[in-house]
Amino acid sequence: MGTTQLESVQEPKYWHLKTVLNDALDSEFEVGEILPNERDLAARFGVARATLRQALEQLELEGRLQRRRGVGTTVAPPRMGVRVGPVANTWPGSTLDSWKTVGCVEAVAPHAIAALLGTGSDAAVHTVRRERVMRGQHVATELLYVPPASVPELSTMLTPANHAPAVLRELHTLELEGEDRSVELGSASAEDAKQLDRLPGAPVLVVTTRYFSAGRVAAASVATYRADTCRLTFGDSGALEVTHHEEESRQAS
Structure with missing residues (x-):
């Protein structure tokens, strides 16, 4: 059988970055800890800030991160x-x-x-x-x-x-x-x-x-x-x- 259109679609960059960030949250950060700013994170992982924002938004949706007023983005506690x-x-x-x-x-x-x-x-x-x-x-x-x-x-x-x-x-x-x-x-x-x-x-x-x-x-x-x-x-x-x-x-x- 030939390759379907869906099988040929590559994984979006932000999705791969989300996986990398997820691993970093488990190994490097504690619950409640504030993440570095977007500029530093984008530079660390070698991605555009737009790609980083997509990954962060997905992690927030999944309950791994929280955006807090006047604080920034923090590691979320367990649901x-x-x-x-x-x-x-x-x-x-x-x-x-x-x-x-x-x-x-x-x-x-x-x-x-x-x-x-x-x-x-x-x-x-x-x-x-x-x-x-x-x-x-x-x-x-x-x-x-x-x-x-x-x-x-x-x-x-x-x-x-x-x-x-x-x-x-x-x-x-x-x-x-x-x-x-x-x-x-x-x-x-x-x-x-x-x-x-x-x-x-x-x-x-x-x-x-x-x-x-x-x-x-x-x-x-x-x-x-x-x-x-x-x-x-x-x-x-x-x-x-x-x-x-x-x-x-x-x-x-």
Whole structure:
């Protein structure tokens, strides 16, 4: 058989450099150590700075590096296993929930969320902002969208302090029939980046969840996780912890 087009494609320079850098991170650097600047790294490995940036971006995506505000590029600690969803199907804000509520407003939902909820594109919904902290580090931020039709008994006398607890309390009176989730790779918005101590555009994992009650979508959430820090796990078996990047490589081999 002849050589296919894909077989004839050479490995990109940045990909080879990524492998070399990955080995250097294991042998020469400690977790949290700041890497030399791009000019020095490019000179050391004999590559253009554009090629170096591509390799560094890929290593950041894979969780080996972190870009920190006012610090630079550092060697990332091992990813934490983060379980998505409690042991059993429950509403957000239950006793099994590991999120902290930080506020709530009533505002028009983004078009994509309005489509998920089946509300009008100009309809206001209750938007609860929550955050998740593990080992003292902010690992995720979430927006939970609840249409007024799902919480019809909600008091109209709401203050900033009791808005979110009241929405969650009313949501818990509904029978949760099920939920579904999707996960995709995304880039941190300016607001999410600020919450997660990342740079805008940094890689993130976006988990979208729909909660069903009475045969319809009663609420929807969009949770943004740090891709450099988190390993998302699902199901009831608990979070998988990987203690070191080298251990991960051994398990895969």
